[in-house]
Amino acid sequence: MIRRSRVAAAVALWIAVCCRLAAQTGAPVIFTVSMPQPANHLFHVTMRATGLAGPTQDFKMPVWTPGYYRVIDYARNVSHLHARDDAGHELQWEKTTRNTWRMVTGGASAMTVDYDVYGATRFGAQNYLDENRAYISPPGFYLYLAGQLQRPVQVTFRLPTGWTRIASGLDGQGAIYSAPDFDTFYDCPTLLGNQEVRQFAVRGVPHFAVLENVPDSVDRPKMLADLQFIVEAATAMMGDIPYRHYTFLLMGIGNGGIEHLDSASIAFNGKSLATENGYRRWLSYVAHEYFHNFNVKRIRPLALGPFDYDTENLTNMLWVSEGLSVYYQDLLLVRAGLITPEQYLEKLATTLGSFESAPGRHYQSATESSWNTWGTSGVGNDRNTTISYYDNGALLGAMLDLQIRHASGNRQSLDDVMRALYRDYYQGQHRGFTDAEFRAECERAAGGSLEEVFSYAATTREPDYARYFAYAGLALDTTRTDGKGAYLGVNTHVEDGKLMVVAAQAGSPAAKEGVRADDEIAEVEGAKATVKVLSDTLVSRKPGEQLKLKLVRGGEPREIEVVLAVNPVWTFRLHKAERLEPPAAATWKDWMRTAR
Numbered sequence: 001m002i003r004r005s006r007v008a009a010a011v012a013l014w015i016a017v018c019c020r021l022a023a024q025t026g027a028p029v030i031f032t033v034s035m036p037q038p039a040n041h042l043f044h045v046t047m048r049a050t051g052l053a054g055p056t057q058d059f060k061m062p063v064w065t066p067g068y069y070r071v072i073d074y075a076r077n078v079s080h081l082h083a084r085d086d087a088g089h090e091l092q093w094e095k096t097t098r099n100t101w102r103m104v105t106g107g108a109s110a111m112t113v114d115y116d117v118y119g120a121t122r123f124g125a126q127n128y129l130d131e132n133r134a135y136i137s138p139p140g141f142y143l144y145l146a147g148q149l150q151r152p153v154q155v156t157f158r159l160p161t162g163w164t165r166i167a168s169g170l171d172g173q174g175a176i177y178s179a180p181d182f183d184t185f186y187d188c189p190t191l192l193g194n195q196e197v198r199q200f201a202v203r204g205v206p207h208f209a210v211l212e213n214v215p216d217s218v219d220r221p222k223m224l225a226d227l228q229f230i231v232e233a234a235t236a237m238m239g240d241i242p243y244r245h246y247t248f249l250l251m252g253i254g255n256g257g258i259e260h261l262d263s264a265s266i267a268f269n270g271k272s273l274a275t276e277n278g279y280r281r282w283l284s285y286v287a288h289e290y291f292h293n294f295n296v297k298r299i300r301p302l303a304l305g306p307f308d309y310d311t312e313n314l315t316n317m318l319w320v321s322e323g324l325s326v327y328y329q330d331l332l333l334v335r336a337g338l339i340t341p342e343q344y345l346e347k348l349a350t351t352l353g354s355f356e357s358a359p360g361r362h363y364q365s366a367t368e369s370s371w372n373t374w375g376t377s378g379v380g381n382d383r384n385t386t387i388s389y390y391d392n393g394a395l396l397g398a399m400l401d402l403q404i405r406h407a408s409g410n411r412q413s414l415d416d417v418m419r420a421l422y423r424d425y426y427q428g429q430h431r432g433f434t435d436a437e438f439r440a441e442c443e444r445a446a447g448g449s450l451e452e453v454f455s456y457a458a459t460t461r462e463p464d465y466a467r468y469f470a471y472a473g474l475a476l477d478t479t480r481t482d483g484k485g486a487y488l489g490v491n492t493h494v495e496d497g498k499l500m501v502v503a504a505q506a507g508s509p510a511a512k513e514g515v516r517a518d519d520e521i522a523e524v525e526g527a528k529a530t531v532k533v534l535s536d537t538l539v540s541r542k543p544g545e546q547l548k549l550k551l552v553r554g555g556e557p558r559e560i561e562v563v564l565a566v567n568p569v570w571t572f573r574l575h576k577a578e579r580l581e582p583p584a585a586a587t588w589k590d591w592m593r594t595a596r
């Protein structure tokens with residue numbers, strides 16, 4: 001009796017909890033995905049939704065994929081859409097925006113929607129299907145009920161004959177998978193076909209490596225061991241494993257990676273793994289996507305989750321989310337014992353050369369690059385007027401880390417900042433952080449102001465790299481060669497539509513003619529000055545030629561003529577002194593420590 005009444009009470013409680021949960025989150029939305037004619041690149045999707053109310057229901061498709069900061073017209077790949085009520089009556093619908101379908105439900109509480117999705121693009125933020133494989137990028141594939149992203153989701157995959165694999169970060173087994181809500185569901189791309197699946201565990205948590213087009217000559221046990229070292233180095237640093245399972249979708253065809261909560265889709269040229277250098281670059285790339293499970297998926301700026309799937313999600317801090325992930329991708333390889341400190345310094349010096357030699361750094365800051373990335377043709381693709389927040393963010397990460405280590409007498413580092421953000425914002429407050437909160441965490445670790453490094457992030461000021469590297473006992477050798485175009489030597493930013501000088505570089509043609517900070521460049525050769533006008537002019541000129549500028553200083557216009565100089569291309573080498581004195585010795589040792 002006692003036993004039975006306890007069971008009854010438990011059941012009653014379970015029902016009460018479930019009902020409350022259902023009331024909060026709504027009934028599950030059920031999807032079935034099939035691929036009856038894979039050669040035509042057409043998926044078929046059936047979506048069943050219950051618990052509907054009112055005369056109409058809006059169904060939506062996201063316009064972007066988290067991790068890929070670009071608006072994409074996914075809805076144009078949707079075709080043959082039909083909606084029915086439970087009696088089988090076809091329901092009318094109309095498109096009310098590019099990504100909204102308004103269904104006339106006539107008060108029906110349940111309905112089924114059928115549609116096809118065309119998938120012929122091999123890219124992590126797009127869908128792909130052929131006779132051999134399928135890749136599903138959920139935001140461009142599954143519809144959601146407007147305003148009901150909190151609904152649980154279930155999906156069944158019906159595979160073409162002969163296919164055996166379903167790999168993703170979703171929970172489930174066999175053909176049926178689930179997610180607690182659409183935010184999670186949209187963050188679980190799925191790879192289907194006959195992929196090779198390998199597995200390893202870190203502290204009992206399973207990690208899957210799903211391989212496609214990786215040549216037989218690549219040593220599988222070594223690859224698995226190396227992935228494990230990377231996971232161990234990252235989770236040891238963070239002090240936590242935040243997921244119950246993790247899946248590396250390692251697609252050896254195409255390029256481009258996108259990070260997810262408990263998976264990463266990583267495309268690459270499989271053949272590149274055959275050389276030692278290619279394999280090392282690949283490890284660095286995989287470490288980057290993996291570390292994102294902490295930095296951006298959980299440690300994140302406010303704008304990057306929960307997401308607005310209807311529009312751009314703007315932030316100044318992609319240099320933190322992407323750039324610091326670049327910084328850590330190679331540092332983790334040092335800690336994992338997969339590259340040497342010398343190889344690390346070589347990579348850092350290459351990043352420095354690539355960033356410093358791109359004219360765009362004179363015009364765009366890391367925060368501007370973060371904000372403006374939406375709608376551009378690609379991060380840093382126009383090297384003449386824009387920068388890459390990947391390169392610049394990695395260098396800012398190195399300066400932040402070294403400054404924090406130096407200022408705190410090696411008691412704190414950027415690792416402590418990452419752990420504090422993870423603990424206080426992700427675990428403690430379940431939210432992202434503001435620009436000011438990120439800076440405050442860094443300054444708390446440093447025990448003082450980090451004004452200088454943050455001004456390098458927010459402006460085009462010339463960083464004093466050598467001083468930061470000296471904190472770890474490193475000397476920075478600089479070599480200058482001649483580049484294309486001509487050199488003026490001003491760093492600018494755009495304020496209220498005006499091209500303002502941030503600084504004239506010491507010894508530059510601009511500095512020689514007295515150009516200084518806060519001057520407005522109003523005209524270049526009589527044309528209204530913009531970043532593009534100035535950049536295009538310099539690219540088309542030769543050293544020794546004259547350039548007419550109209551400046552405005554303190555409201556007063558003035559005309560100057562500048563003799564342009566040779567455009568410099570910089571290469572750098574970082575090298576460590578034979579004997580290091582404290583405190584640099586301690587900084588170097590802790591910075592470059594190996595975790596195994």
Ligand SMILES: [Zn+2]
Pocket residue numbers: 288289292322325
């Ligand atoms: Zn990234």
